[in-house]
Amino acid sequence: MGESGMLELKHLSFEVPGEEEAKEIIRDVSLVVPDDKLVVVTGPNGGGKSTLAKLIAGIEKPTAGQIFLGGEDITEKSVTERAKLGIGFAFQQPVRFKGIRVIDLLRIAAGKKLSVSDACGYLSAVGMCARDYIKREVNASLSGGELKRIEIATVLARNPLVSVFDEPEAGIDLWSFQNLIEVFEKLRESISGSSILIISHQERILNIADEIVVLKNGTIDKQGPRDEILPSLIGTSAAVEECRRLMPLTKGAENHA
Numbered sequence: 001m002g003e004s005g006m007l008e009l010k011h012l013s014f015e016v017p018g019e020e021e022a023k024e025i026i027r028d029v030s031l032v033v034p035d036d037k038l039v040v041v042t043g044p045n046g047g048g049k050s051t052l053a054k055l056i057a058g059i060e061k062p063t064a065g066q067i068f069l070g071g072e073d074i075t076e077k078s079v080t081e082r083a084k085l086g087i088g089f090a091f092q093q094p095v096r097f098k099g100i101r102v103i104d105l106l107r108i109a110a111g112k113k114l115s116v117s118d119a120c121g122y123l124s125a126v127g128m129c130a131r132d133y134i135k136r137e138v139n140a141s142l143s144g145g146e147l148k149r150i151e152i153a154t155v156l157a158r159n160p161l162v163s164v165f166d167e168p169e170a171g172i173d174l175w176s177f178q179n180l181i182e183v184f185e186k187l188r189e190s191i192s193g194s195s196i197l198i199i200s201h202q203e204r205i206l207n208i209a210d211e212i213v214v215l216k217n218g219t220i221d222k223q224g225p226r227d228e229i230l231p232s233l234i235g236t237s238a239a240v241e242e243c244r245r246l247m248p249l250t251k252g253a254e255n256h257a
Helices: 049-057 079-085 102-110 116-125 144-158 174-190 226-233 237-256
Strands: 007-016 023-033 038-042 064-069 087-090 097-101 162-166 195-199 211-216 219-225
Touching (some): 023 049, 023 064, 023 219, 038 049, 038 174, 049 087, 049 162, 087 144, 097 102, 102 116, 102 144, 116 144, 144 162, 211 226
Parallel strands (some): 038 195, 038 211, 087 162
Antiparallel strands (some): 007 023, 007 064, 211 219
8 A cells, every 4th residue: 555554552441331330341552463473362362352352443442541553542433434444354153155256356446347357366375276265255165264264365456555353363273274374374474564463372373473462351461572571371271271162173184183
């Protein structure tokens, strides 16, 4: 897009009504996501990570604080307005669209009539054989891993200044996860004039980050370069919790070996 897309959060807070008093989900979070960087937000479950992603995308509105994109205050802008300004968002659970083909979805994302060749290029970029998918419907016949990669392809077609991915590893098997890691590695290598923000527990995704932000109890517990933050996370209760969550997947893979 040829312009700075630096994302900045200033003293961001978000609360929801409670039985007796409001419950604060995000509390006074300030964060900068610089151009040409891949930033991963991690931390314990219930710490506010997905809520933070939704605040950035405009799905939720903060109760306090401001959000800036390229120096422009976008706090009051809608999801659609933010998308037009350059924020791309990939859901934790991608949406299925009965009756809409993959090529149609890519054209909607791009906002123009893509050629089949261009559409195939986006699918190839996420490791999919374009010939097998370009005319398929985005429905229940696609696996979780296939849907994830198609959604990432739509983010690429949108060419955003900031791409936000909310727990892209959720709901996919180990084989799809391996493909997903390769996709993000390629995105990291080719990042230029834009930035990527990923919400994730996964060590392999943390390993490709430029910077890591640890969100705990709605606030930033620590943040900094990967080489500084990642060693402090290995073996923590959050890491152990994630290992336990993945154990059923690992056992399933062994049973199919």
